[in-house]
Amino acid sequence: MATVSNWIDHLSASEVAGAVYPGVGSEGILVIVGIVIWIGWHVVSSMQESNKMNDIARRRPGKDDWKSNTPDW
Amino acid sequence: MTDQLSALTTIFTEFYYWVTVVLMFLIHVGFCMYEVGASRYKHHQHTLMKNTMLIPLVTITWFFFGWWIYWAFPTGPGLAPSIMNESAALITDESAFSATWYTATSDLMAINLNDHISGVFWAAFLLFSWTAASIVSGAVIERITTFAFGILAIAIGSVFWTIDAAWGWHFDGWMLKILGYHDAYASGVIHAIAGGFALGILCVLGPRIGKFSSSGEPRNIGPRNPWLVTVGLFLIYTGFWGFYAACNIPIYDLGPEYGMEGVTFWTATNIYVTPTTLSGITFNFLMSLSGGLLAGYVISKGDPFWTYSSGLAGVITASAGNDLYHPIQAMIIAMIGVWVAYKLHYWVERKFKIDDAVGAVAVHGYAGFVGLVICGFVLNGYPSSGYSVGAMWDGTTYAAINPLGMFIGAIIMFFVLGFFPGYIIARVLHGMGKLRIPREVELAGLDYQILEDASSDEKAVASSSR
Numbered sequence: 303m304a305t306v307s308n309w310i311d312h313l314s315a316s317e318v319a320g321a322v323y324p325g326v327g328s329e330g331i332l333v334i335v336g337i338v339i340w341i342g343w344h345v346v347s348s349m350q351e352s353n354k355m356n357d358i359a360r361r362r363p364g365k366d367d368w369k370s371n372t373p374d375w
Numbered sequence: 376m377t378d379q380l381s382a383l384t385t386i387f388t389e390f391y392y393w394v395t396v397v398l399m400f401l402i403h404v405g406f407c408m409y410e411v412g413a414s415r416y417k418h419h420q421h422t423l424m425k426n427t428m429l430i431p432l433v434t435i436t437w438f439f440f441g442w443w444i445y446w447a448f449p450t451g452p453g454l455a456p457s458i459m460n461e462s463a464a465l466i467t468d469e470s471a472f473s474a475t476w477y478t479a480t481s482d483l484m485a486i487n488l489n490d491h492i493s494g495v496f497w498a499a500f501l502l503f504s505w506t507a508a509s510i511v512s513g514a515v516i517e518r519i520t521t522f523a524f525g526i527l528a529i530a531i532g533s534v535f536w537t538i539d540a541a542w543g544w545h546f547d548g549w550m551l552k553i554l555g556y557h558d559a560y561a562s563g564v565i566h567a568i569a570g571g572f573a574l575g576i577l578c579v580l581g582p583r584i585g586k587f588s589s590s591g592e593p594r595n596i597g598p599r600n601p602w603l604v605t606v607g608l609f610l611i612y613t614g615f616w617g618f619y620a621a622c623n624i625p626i627y628d629l630g631p632e633y634g635m636e637g638v639t640f641w642t643a644t645n646i647y648v649t650p651t652t653l654s655g656i657t658f659n660f661l662m663s664l665s666g667g668l669l670a671g672y673v674i675s676k677g678d679p680f681w682t683y684s685s686g687l688a689g690v691i692t693a694s695a696g697n698d699l700y701h702p703i704q705a706m707i708i709a710m711i712g713v714w715v716a717y718k719l720h721y722w723v724e725r726k727f728k729i730d731d732a733v734g735a736v737a738v739h740g741y742a743g744f745v746g747l748v749i750c751g752f753v754l755n756g757y758p759s760s761g762y763s764v765g766a767m768w769d770g771t772t773y774a775a776i777n778p779l780g781m782f783i784g785a786i787i788m789f790f791v792l793g794f795f796p797g798y799i800i801a802r803v804l805h806g807m808g809k810l811r812i813p814r815e816v817e818l819a820g821l822d823y824q825i826l827e828d829a830s831s832d833e834k835a836v837a838s839s840s841r
Contacts, residue, residue: 320483320489323485329479351520358823359815363818368822373830373833
């Protein structure tokens with residue numbers, strides 16, 4: 303996985319390779335993983351939000367009920 | 376970097392943009408404080424979370440595709456040829472400033488020992504993206520779902536504002552060439568578009584419950600915490616100052632850049648690579664801030680909410696030409712912008728029943744629009760670029776700044792890339808039933824569950840003896 307194993311060799315090359323992160327060449331896979339995480343986040347958080355909203359809506363609290371729930375701490 | 380001078384210049388530039396990014400973070404801190412100060416107690420935590428979550432959502436999408444759009448779209452595509460490759464297609468070739476270097480898979484989008492600029496420049500633009508999305512956030516508080524806002528934040532922050540930046544802010548942008556568009560500190564490319572986008576959403580989203588009486592009279596839902604609003608706006612001013620620096624290139628030799636043989640002229644430039652000075656724009660930033668505050672105080676009869684917002688609106692109005700204006704011109708332009716924005720806000724509210732909770736459409740949208748129009752008159756005849764001077768509509772050269780071009784530019788920013796996309800995406804989300812929270816939740820408060828849980832925790836702790 304290590305792209306650099308010896309800095310002296312790396313920096314004394316005739317053309318220094320700029321990319322030094324682990325797994326150079328696997329950027330495409332990383333981007334696909336990132337996009338899956340991004341879209342997945344929307345799906346999961348949207349479901350959580352809908353459930354929460356529906357739960358509150360079902361209970362039909364009054365518009366001033368929150369005042370009795372305001373903690374002092 | 377093989378010699379010390381080029382190393383110093385490069386690392387100075389890297390550090391310069393890094394500092395502006397840190398300063399601009401204060402804009403977002405300010406927006407969060409401002410929104411929480413403006414919202415009612417029962418909606419506080421949801422309001423804060425909504426604005427906070429735009430940070431990761433816009434950041435990752437800016438990494439995936441937003442930054443690529445900026446470098447790919449200056450030609451339209453198809454509207455004016457690039458000065459780099461003389462093609463009007465998307466700029467994805469091997470030229471120096473091509474989008475091909477800024478795909479998410481590029482090795483320049485990471486730590487790269489041969490590149491000290493891409494990351495800080497990417498981040499500076501990203502902070503502009505957060506600002507665009509955060510402007511929208513304030514207008515829609517207390518009734519939008521976090522899901523819908525997330526989608527809309529990505530749309531404005533990573534798609535539409537970056538298209539307008541490619542068109543009207545990039546040194547190769549078609550709007551400079553065809554229209555003579557000039558917008559040095561983003562009256563239009565950030566503020567008018569974000570204001571227009573917010574207005575488009577508000578038309579679909581509707582007002583907060585209770586905002587209008589049964590006869591249609593608007594009611595004031597004033598800021599709950601004026602101190603938070605005050606500190607928030609002061610932080611936005613501070614971050615905006617950093618934004619001004621971020622819009623400049625700090626050190627550049629324009630002689631060889633413009634092809635002038637034997638000429639050396641080191642200077643700071645604006646985003647269009649035309650000369651200005653950090654010193655000069657500091658005059659103008661402070662004088663336009665002052666003009667906005669003075670006008671806002673009088674026109675709102677000393678209302679703190681509007682006075683502070685007017686300081687911001689003043690800077691926004693003058694920003695299009697603050698690289699060249701005289702400071703007193705900047706002050707007067709700021710005053711005009713504030714007057715128009717204030718009057719338009721209340722007219723639109725009454726006429727169209729638009730509930731803009733924090734005045735974002737007025738402060739950013741109307742002030743930005745007016746600033747572009749005024750800039751067209753005051754800077755009429757100045758070159759929009761240093762690379763060449765040509766006629767309007769030509770497309771192969773750069774048109775001079777002019778009133779008609781700037782007016783068309785304002786329409787593009789506010790309506791074409793702002794209002795209509797905001798309206799259409801909001802309609803789609805509304806059609807999916809995902810735009811607005813249920814009425815029962817809006818009445819009870821978005822934080823109802825959180826408050827109930829906290830209260831129950833408090834009782835449990837209070838009743839315990841060990």
